[in-house]
Amino acid sequence: MTSLARGLHVIRAFAGVDRRLTIADVSRATGLTRAVVRRCLYTLRELGYAASDGRTFRLQPRILSLGYAYLATAPLPIAAQPVLTELSERIGEATTVGVLDEGTVVYVARASTQRIMSVTLGVGSRLQAYCTALGRVLLASLPSAAAAAALAREERVAHTRFTVTALPQLLAILEEVRAHDYALNDQELEIGLRAIAVPVRNVVGATVAAMNVSAQASRLSRRELIETVLPALRAAAERLGAELAP
Amino acid sequence: MTSLARGLHVIRAFAGVDRRLTIADVSRATGLTRAVVRRCLYTLRELGYAASDGRTFRLQPRILSLGYAYLATAPLPIAAQPVLTELSERIGEATTVGVLDEGTVVYVARASTQRIMSVTLGVGSRLQAYCTALGRVLLASLPSAAAAAALAREERVAHTRFTVTALPQLLAILEEVRAHDYALNDQELEIGLRAIAVPVRNVVGATVAAMNVSAQASRLSRRELIETVLPALRAAAERLGAELAP
DNA sequence: CGTCGCGGTACGATAATCGCACGTAACGAG
DNA sequence: CTCGTTACGTGCGATTATCGTACCGCGACG
Known part of the structure; x- marks a missing residue:
């Protein structure tokens, strides 16, 4: 499932130095097209894993629940x-x-x-x-x-x-x-x-x-x-x- | 992007008490079809976020890199x-x-x-x-x-x-x-x-x-x-x- | 020995995804 | 001040990956 792989790749793109990234930033960091990144970020925002301030996106604490699924089990x-x-x-x-x-x-x-x-x-x-x-x-x-x-x-x-x-x-x-x-x-x-x-x-x-x-x-x-x-x-x-x- | 949302849902399904889940377990926990769960877990395994022991799947430490992307930034x-x-x-x-x-x-x-x-x-x-x-x-x-x-x-x-x-x-x-x-x-x-x-x-x-x-x-x-x-x-x-x- | 639930597979229908092209805003040079 | 350039986010039709159903083989269990 390419969409899942791409979405996870997008999340990891935030691990760099900057905390607020634009669609184009993520596109450069991942090598995915801007359109793909846009869909990923919109989905992540819809699910509460990310938030946006106009043009920039940032991760939300809910992301931690994914790692917690591992740590707790x-x-x-x-x-x-x-x-x-x-x-x-x-x-x-x-x-x-x-x-x-x-x-x-x-x-x-x-x-x-x-x-x-x-x-x-x-x-x-x-x-x-x-x-x-x-x-x-x-x-x-x-x-x-x-x-x-x-x-x-x-x-x-x-x-x-x-x-x-x-x-x-x-x-x-x-x-x-x-x-x-x-x-x-x-x-x-x-x-x-x-x-x-x-x-x-x-x-x-x-x-x-x-x-x-x-x-x-x-x-x-x-x-x-x-x-x-x-x-x-x-x-x-x-x-x-x-x-x-x- | 439904595939991304479903994949994240699958990851969170592991947060329960059991650490090793079968495809059917995850299907029940998430309400997704077995076919969907199978594709998600195969993708996660391919990417190194999960591993399988025959019929059961478990999360791998790489999952932590997602939360780290938030914590570090x-x-x-x-x-x-x-x-x-x-x-x-x-x-x-x-x-x-x-x-x-x-x-x-x-x-x-x-x-x-x-x-x-x-x-x-x-x-x-x-x-x-x-x-x-x-x-x-x-x-x-x-x-x-x-x-x-x-x-x-x-x-x-x-x-x-x-x-x-x-x-x-x-x-x-x-x-x-x-x-x-x-x-x-x-x-x-x-x-x-x-x-x-x-x-x-x-x-x-x-x-x-x-x-x-x-x-x-x-x-x-x-x-x-x-x-x-x-x-x-x-x-x-x-x-x-x-x-x-x- | 029959039943149940499991995982795997196949495939047509469908809906999600693609990538291009467009409009716009910011910027710098003239 | 204006125009050219650049980079950005966005919309849309064509395409393709994804969906879910149905089915198969297998093992466990009663």
Whole structure:
């Protein structure tokens, strides 16, 4: 059904920087003709998912009900939330469970501490896989060829002076992740931000998600992350995995 | 565009209790023909928004990207998050900003403390308006007739022995909310849970959202909520409102 | 062994979708 | 100030994808 596919494509077009888009804006962003975009936006407005101010359109909160349909029923986010909350309390840092969606990591559950951080992330947030601990764990769980292909498809930018963007180097890192069964991100996404992640394997051993702990670099050294945080993180990931049917 | 509307309807059909639905299940839940549902689900699967296990279908995390398109760009959640985080740190309790979507309240931003609560709620969560402090503030901001109509349309169940479900009583409560400019929910949603909410008014004075503080009844009395929490809540709501264009 | 409900398929009728062309508004150069 | 240019949203007939009914095979259940 092309209309459904196009409508969803239109919704996603709003994920960019601008919040108010004209029909022509969406047309450019999606590659759909202006007439198609117009019909989509009119339909979305009729259904209450979007609203218009003269020539510009914007999404409405009702859009959240679509994601809620997933969050409220999918086994992974439901099982993950209490585990993360408990882990976050114990460690005193923010924790996340994410899954891979083509080159990006999608946060499906999160427990954050109250400390204000410059990156404001929550459930539904999307980050490119190549430069996050979560993403590298998830990429490492794929067959080498698939991981390489996923990396090659993505546009890789250096967010900080530590960010690794070169393909061979990234593949070597994935090998390391496979060997140690964890990934450590040291300020590659943002200066002052460190994260460590491990895979979440279900009862038959398939990696279905990844779990991380992220913290300000000033509060936790690389060493502390590996020696103190990693064991607790592994235990939590294992506990979650045991609850997940194949 | 009927296909788009039907597809979104299908997605929302998953919001119920069961997570895995057959074509016939969705057909019953939506009132759409099985053939239509089949085409919708096949399209969603093709696009990666759903997956199938033989006869049953389930949503995939990619669905979250639709809600993220709103969260990442809409002014309200963006402006609300830091205000809530700050308020939550000061009060030491969970805080929320929500908006009205036909008889239900949709959470668009939230800052929670680490304490585990029986109700696990996050951004995107939906609760019926009649039995929450947020909902009553939002209903009170509507013209009386519209509020009464919205209340009458909803099916009202008593979640606890304190829940008010009678229409005349609810309308009287809304009057009270209008008079005092805040709503207090004392264990009507769940035993042991109290919440207080105030409207968030934008720069031209229109109520565009509501903000609440919710806490375990054992930690905060009604009196403390009104005398200690309410002033801080009002200040935060005002600060947020000042950032919101008409 | 019959019945029921399920998912899949086929196909003519129909209604939704397409893409072009039009009118309009904003803008800049002359 | 005016005219040419550009980009926008919109309307409309032709077209095509979509609809829903009917039917088939299958498995579960009584």
